[in-house]
Amino acid sequence: MSEAKLEAWLDETRSFAPSPAFAKQANAQPSIYADAAADPVSWWRKEAGRLLWEKEPTNTLEWDLPFAKWFSDGTLNASVNCVDRHVAAGKGDKVAYYWVGDAEGESRTITYGELQVMVNKATNALIEMGVKKDDRVAVYMPMIPEAVVAMLAIVRLGAAHSVVFAGFSADALSSRILDSDCTYVVTADGAFRRGAASPLKPAVDEALQTCPNVKGVLVVRRTGGEVEWTEGRDHWWHEIVERQSDEHTPEFFPSEQTMIIMYTSGTTAKPKGIFHTTGGYLTQVASTYNYVFDVKPETDICWTAADIGWITGHSYIIYGPLINGVTQIMYEGVPDSGGKDRWWRIIEQFKATILYTAPTTIRTLMKWGHDLPQAHDLSSLRLLGTVGEPINPEAWMWYREYVGGNRCPIVDTWWQTETGAILISPLPGITATKPGAAMRALPGVGVDVVDNDGNSVGNGEGGYLVITHPWPSMTRGIYGDPERFKETYWTRFPGKYFAGDGAKRDDDGDLWLLGRIDDVMNISGHRLSTTEVEHALVGHPAVAEAAVVGASDETTGQAIVAFVTLKASGADAAKDQVVVIEELRMHVAKVISPIAKPRQIILTPELPKTRSGKIMRRLLRDVAENRSLGDVTTLTDPTVVNMIAELMGTEAGSED
């Protein structure tokens, strides 16, 4: 799309009025904002009525800042809410998932009735393996239905799952297993990606060498590759699960039973084990799925194109949609498995009505050209969503025109692993939308933008995003580290949740999210801390020092740029720099994940430091972004920056 066309679009249609077609049939009515604001806690109690409780809660919110309890005297079972209740209501034949494999033509249709049988059998198998209430079970799985089944079986028993994205390394898996002391692991022999099988089980075997407390491993056969086997510890899914009874009578657990642990990067090298409990989390994912996506369970075919290894997959492929009893598409592959038009063919084939994905994917699809979506019938779509990072107006407009045919509202949804569910988004049919803006807090949610001193900024001004009062799906903390939880989120602005994002209120008072303001990077919607990558680099024997920054990237939003000084001994002059750089990139992939591989590594004899010895990351960011450099007077040796800029081949140079 040309710049001029974009400008014209932005000038003419900067704001899109709510779609009248939506307004007529929307699940939410305009009064919803005022109703919720009048008494948010009671409003959430009403929303908790979306769940099937064994014992209805009489408590609502107990708030001992920063620790919240919601609906604490209620009891329920998450798995029953997702599956059994729909079967009991006569919807056993309704499709829960159209699963689409990486390979062309491979698909499975799973009804709610079939899902119930699968979950019951898996639950019985976990019991046989020894899993009990309160245990933590790690899940390291590709995007196959058994991943969903395993998660539902784990929470059915009152245990918690800690899903580790299958792209993470053995090291990353083992540190996560150890941190929350998981005693069981569910995995697969391998995964498929663009037709190629890649093994997963060897990473589990390697990880478990340092995890003596793991008693059992349940392994799905997906690729049929050779696997090593530890007798007594390892169990094939097709053996132990398949021979179980298809009945399981559930127990019910208190609302505050921990059900999810999900590791996410903070500003230090150690990822945080964010945990969520049952009643509040399920209430808010069910409620937001209903209002934000305006789902009609009878007719919608919903596709959240995310991985179950991230919170988006938990909240909007599993819990939110299943509680609402909708039919979904679950896709195993990457956007170009089987061709660059694969997505459009999936939408056409299954007549998807709702599509939810990340800006980085939209930009990738956009790069492949609008001819591809235009060659397919996408008229079934009625709503589009985006999540994970700020969406640039150009990508938003492309999504609107070429995917949504200018008729589908776009919901730009802001939230975090910690928030559990969407907190900021337009409501389709009710809220106007603007390309690039998440617009406003959802009903029952209090959001503000504040300055350095914690005072609200006016319209047209920017500041820090804070959440002003507790919400049901808020994280209950960092696993095993309540102090870090307080420190990270609740001390910067006393009494308010500090999200770590910058935000702006425009002249109309609408919210624009501006990205992280801390050392957290957002690479293709994946959250990584600069320190985590620095830590990995410094762990390599040849590296003396490393500084990592996130630089803008056209496709991935941000990309990792690392500045590295080598140890005198390690700087083997005979070794080609290109070889060293590749070795370091592979090292980071091994320690963290291929997604953490720096786009660029610059070997430099020195890093720019302040007189007190701190690395000046701000300057490195400027160099990486090719911006002119500001004040460098506090540097011990200002020429270092110019030297680095030259090494990078950028134009950056000190302004004086």
Ligand code: WT7
């Ligand atoms: C960070 C949270 C929530 C699931 C995916 C990411 C950024 C998320 C938006 C959005 C601008 C966004 C924020 C946030 N982010 N959604 N719509 N607009 N930024 O979860 O890995 O916990 O990352 O993603 O910076 O803090 P996460």
